[in-house]
Each structure stands twice: as structure tokens, then as C-alpha cells.
Amino acid sequence: GNSVTQMEGPVTLSEEAFLTINCTYTATGYPSLFWYVQYPGEGLQLLLKATKADDKGSNKGFEATYRKETTSFHLEKGSVQVSDSAVYFCALSDSPGGSNYKLTFGKGTLLTVNP
Amino acid sequence: DAGVTQSPTHLIKTRGQQVTLRCSPKSGHDTVSWYQQALGQGPQFIFQYYEEEERQRGNFPDRFSGHQFPNYSSELNVNALLLGDSALYLCASSPRTPSNQPQHFGDGTRLSIL
Numbered sequence: 584g585n586s587v588t589q590m591e592g593p594v595t596l597s598e599e600a601f602l603t604i605n606c607t608y609t610a611t612g613y614p615s616l617f618w619y620v621q622y623p624g625e626g627l628q629l630l631l632k633a634t635k636a637d638d639k640g641s642n643k644g645f646e647a648t649y650r651k652e653t654t655s656f657h658l659e660k661g662s663v664q665v666s667d668s669a670v671y672f673c674a675l676s677d678s679p680g681g682s683n684y685k686l687t688f689g690k691g692t693l694l695t696v697n698p
Numbered sequence: 699d700a701g702v703t704q705s706p707t708h709l710i711k712t713r714g715q716q717v718t719l720r721c722s723p724k725s726g727h728d729t730v731s732w733y734q735q736a737l738g739q740g741p742q743f744i745f746q747y748y749e750e751e752e753r754q755r756g757n758f759p760d761r762f763s764g765h766q767f768p769n770y771s772s773e774l775n776v777n778a779l780l781l782g783d784s785a786l787y788l789c790a791s792s793p794r795t796p797s798n799q800p801q802h803f804g805d806g807t808r809l810s811i812l
Contacts, residue, residue: 624805625805626806627788627803628803629800632800685743685746686731686790688741688742690738690740691739
């Protein structure tokens with residue numbers, strides 16, 4: 584079955600540091616890939632997505648590239664802010680489009696950014 | 699434009715009881731999915747409803763059941779509650795078409811079993 588493995592946390596960075604959170608996946612076919620973010624006490628918000636190989640998703644300074652050859656979708660940001668402190672989830676969907684099929688999530692990575 | 703709304707926010711039950719959680723999808727969305735998020739874990743898919751029928755189901759026992767109403771809102775029911783059912787229950791909605799739209803999540807219902 585499908586699975587997502589992401590970097591164990593917690594990750595603690597200073598403001599303006601470079602961020603990488605690794606994510607690899609196992610899936611049949613051509614899944615869509617997502618990064619969701621969860622702030623304390625809230626639900627999940629979609630951060631970015633990619634629906635086919637070599638696609639790059641980007642939003643709010645975050646980027647991730649769909650690498651089929653390495654089955655990876657690593658999240659990066661060049662300069663983190665205190666407000667980026669949250670839990671980040673990598674996820675995949677069986678659907679090429681991404682919305683109408685179940686999402687399979689990784690365990691999440693807690694990011695703390697200190698001023 | 700209201701997003702996905704869930705009620706109640708928090709709930710405390712005892713073992714063996716039954717619980718009903720509710721979800722109203724984002725305006726324009728007709729598909730509702732439910733997820734269980736245990737503490738420190740990623741969400742796990744429970745099931746998905748569209749056109750008032752269960753369309754997909756994850757690895758959850760029959761104690762977990764659901765319903766979707768004509769206005770697209772949905773309920774999650776859990777019978778014979780166990781301590782292990784303590785979790786954050788998330789509802790997500792999406793439009794059936796176009797199929798490339800992402801799922802939008804509510805803030806969840808925190809269920810505690812004593």
C-alpha cells in the first residue's frame with residue numbers, strides 16, 4: 584500500500600536559517616504529492632502541491648519538487664521566520680488530480696523557529 | 699465564505715459510549731472525508747462520502763460509521779468507544795469536479811475517552 588516517510592523531528596532553527604524537511608514515498612502509479620501545515624490548535628492547511636513528475640509546488644517562500652526517480656518531495660525554504668513554527672505533514676493521494684481520493688500522511692515534523 | 703466547520707470543538711466520553719461528530723463542508727464542496735489524528739501522529743483516513751454514499755474506506759472497524767445529508771454536511775459516529783479512540787477527528791471537503799482541487803480541512807473535534 585501507499586506510505587509516506589518524513590524526517591523525524593523536532594527541528595529547531597534560528598530565524599533566517601535554511602530549512603529542509605525530507606519526505607519520501609511509496610506508491611503505485613502516479614500519485615499527487617502535498618505538504619500541509621498545522622498550527623497549534625488548528626486543522627491542516629494546504630501549503631503546496633505537485634501532481635506530476637518534475638512539477639515544483641511553491642507558496643509563501645516554501646518549495647518542493649516532485650522527484651519520481653528518487654520518490655521524494657522534500658520541503659525547502661531559504662529563510663525561515665518565527666511565524667513558520669508549526670507541524671509540517673507530507674502527504675500523497677492516489678488521484679492524479681488530488682482531491683477525490685484518500686490522503687496518506689507522514690507522521691509530521693515539528694518545526695520551531697527561534698528569534 | 700465559511701470554510702469547513704466542525705462541531706463540537708471538544709468532547710469527553712467514557713468507554714463504551716457512543717459519539718456523533720458533525721461537519722459542514724466549504725461552500726461549493728460536495729465530497730466529505732474524515733480522518734483520525736492520534737497525538738503526535740499524522741492523520742489516518744477513515745472514509746469518504748459523496749452523493750450520500752460511502753465511497754472509500756480506510757482500515758477502521760465497523761464501529762466507525764458515517765452519514766452524508768442532502769445539503770452535503772456529514773456525521774461521523776463511533777460506537778462502543780475505546781480508550782484508543784481518543785484523538786483529533788478532522789473533516790475535509792472538496793469538490794467532486796474539477797478533480798484537481800485540494801481537500802480543505804476543518805479545525806477538528808478533540809475527543810477524549812476516560
